[in-house]
Amino acid sequence: MNSILEMLNPNNKIMVDKTVANKIGILEAIMYSELMEQFSRHRQHANMDVNEFFMCPVEVLQKATTMDEVQQNEIIINLKNLNLIETSMQGIPYKRHFKMVWENDILDELFSEVN
DSSP, rough: OOOHHHTTOOOGGGOOOHHHHHHHOOHHHHHHOOOOHHHHHHHHOOOOOOOEEEEOHHHHHHHHOOOHHHHHHHHHHHHHHHTSSEEEEEETTTTTEEEEEEESSSHHHHHHHOO
């Protein structure tokens, strides 16, 4: 019974906003949603650098989104091209870091549609 409850747990679901998915694509929306979740966690635990970059390894995103490294890289490039995120390789060994970009045309357009 516990495994059924765990599987059906709402915290174990992928949440995607349909408006965002229609604007940027479903896979991009899934990745963006997960990066927002990671941003929130890192922010809550004050686990970001001064420029608000946070670490999120391939394995973490794969477990959360089911996307392998190749898929992740393609989607991350798309999100960067849309100016929704920035990336950086930091540390030794290098690890992938992300920064959410809050000022861009897509978010402005989405917020204007809501209002």
